[in-house]
Amino acid sequence: MKLCILMGSPRREGNTAALLGPFLEECEALGLETRTVWLYDKKIAPCLGCGSCQDCLDGLGCVQEDDFQEVFRAMADCDVIVPATPVYAFFCTAPMKALLDRAIYAGVKNYGREKGPKLLEGKRLAAIATCGYPPEQGAGLWEEGLKRFCRHGGLEYMGIFCRRDWGKQEPFMNGEREQAVRDFAQAIRMSLQGAEL
Ligand SMILES: Cc1cc2nc3c(=O)[nH]c(=O)nc-3n(C[C@H](O)[C@H](O)[C@H](O)COP(=O)(O)O)c2cc1C
Numbered sequence: 001m002k003l004c005i006l007m008g009s010p011r012r013e014g015n016t017a018a019l020l021g022p023f024l025e026e027c028e029a030l031g032l033e034t035r036t037v038w039l040y041d042k043k044i045a046p047c048l049g050c051g052s053c054q055d056c057l058d059g060l061g062c063v064q065e066d067d068f069q070e071v072f073r074a075m076a077d078c079d080v081i082v083p084a085t086p087v088y089a090f091f092c093t094a095p096m097k098a099l100l101d102r103a104i105y106a107g108v109k110n111y112g113r114e115k116g117p118k119l120l121e122g123k124r125l126a127a128i129a130t131c132g133y134p135p136e137q138g139a140g141l142w143e144e145g146l147k148r149f150c151r152h153g154g155l156e157y158m159g160i161f162c163r164r165d166w167g168k169q170e171p172f173m174n175g176e177r178e179q180a181v182r183d184f185a186q187a188i189r190m191s192l193q194g195a196e197l
Contacts, residue, residue, distance in 0.1 A: 001031075001032050001033065001079050001080070001189075001192050002032070002033040002034070002035070002077070002078040002079050002080075003027060003032055003033070003034045003035070003078060003079070003080045003081075003082050003188070004034075004035050004037065004074050004075050004077070004078035004080070004081050004082065005020065005024070005034060005035065005036040005037065005082045005084055006037055006039060006071070006075070006081065006082065006083045006084065006085075006096065006099065007020065007036055007037065007038045007039060007084050007085075008039050008040075008083060008084060008085030008086070008092055008093045008095060008096035009040075009084070009085060009086050009093065009130075010040045010093065011086075012038075014086070014130075015086065015130040015163075015165050015172040015173075016084050016085060016086050016128065016129070016130045018172055018173045019084070019128055019130065019161070019163065019173075019177070019181050020036070020084055020128065022178045022181050022182050023128065023161075023181045023182070023184065023185050024036070025182075026181075026182040026185035026186065027185050027189075030185060030186065030189045032185070032188075032189060032192075035074055035078065037071055037074055039071070039093075039095035039096055039099060040095055042066075042067035042070075042071055042095065043066040043067045044066060044067055044068050044071065044095055044098045044099050044102070045064050045066055045068075045098065046098045046101065047098065047101040047102045047105055048063070048064065049105075050063060051111065051112075053105055053106035053109075054105075054109060054110075054111045054112030055112040055113055056106075056109075056112075057109055057112070057114070057116035057117065060072060060106040060107070060119070061106060062102060062106045064102075068099065068102050068106075071099060072102075072103060072106070072107065072119075075103065075120060075123070076119060076120060076123075078123070079123065079124060079192065080123070080124045080125065080126055080158070080188060080192070081120070081123055081124070081125045081126075081155070082125070082126050082127065082128060083096060083100075083125070083127050083128075083146065084127070084128040084129070085127075085128075085129055085142075086129070086130050086131065086165075087129055087130070087131035087132070087133075087138050087139050087142055090138070090141045090142065091141060091142050091145060092142055092145075100149060103120070103153075104149055104152060104153060106119075107119040107120050107153060108152060108153050108154075118153050118154040120153050120154070120155055121153065121154035121155070122154065122155070122156075123155045123156070124155065124156045124157075124158050124191075124192075125146065125149075125150050125155050125156070125157055125158060126158040126159055126160070126161075126184075126188050127142075127143070127146055127159070127160040127161070127162075128160070128161050128162070128181070128184075129142060129143075129160055129161070129162040130162065130163055130164070130165055130172070131162060131164060131165065132164065132165050132167070133164070134164055135162040135163070135164060138162070138164065139160065139162045142160075143160050143162075146160070158188060158191060159184075159187075161180070161181055161184040163177055163180075
């Protein structure tokens with residue numbers, strides 16, 4: 001079982017990365033294969049809305065040639081997609097948004113001359129997020145967006161792990177958070193085990 005982590009934080013030593021560390025350690029301990037893609041290292045231009053992708057039914061068919069194709073292949077080649085992002089303006093960071101825009105359009109052939117496949121259909125999605133407001137307020141819209149992304153693309157939404165950044169008031173990481181994000185990895189493993197039976 002393979003997880004593809006889409007890391008959407010620009011800060012390599014930031015809060016989202018601090019959650020990702022123990023999450024990845026736990027995945028390894030549980031025998032889950034992981035691949036992490038740092039989206040700020042990739043060139044993923046915003047979708048142009050040209051619609052060319054809609055008449056290409058046997059591939060992505062995107063006219064823009066950049067790192068999108070490679071990142072999408074990593075998403076298509078896993079069992080669970082894990083977007084990990086700080087909340088920016090009540091949604092995700094810009095590279096994550098560009099990726100999701102292009103994935104939901106080129107990856108779902110609903111609007112061309114004839115309907116075609118949903119290229120991520122059947123995959124699961126579990127998210128990791130950090131935000132400044134209490135999680136329901138800070139990450140609520142982002143979670144709702146992910147749920148709708150899953151519904152539209154035929155993916156199964158597994159849930160979100162989100163913790164609040166209290167700023168300078170207190171350190172972001174503590175023992176409870178480390179354990180809780182490890183538990184999140186375990187819950188993903190359990191749910192995958194259930195699917196294997
Ligand atoms: C540009 C910017 C926009 C932000 N917008 C929001 C927001 O809309 N809602 C929120 O709850 N937190 C917001 N935050 C706070 C971050 O989500 C929070 O500090 C996060 O933990 C940073 O993660 P990082 O260390 O991985 O970058 C914003 C932070 C920045 C820098």
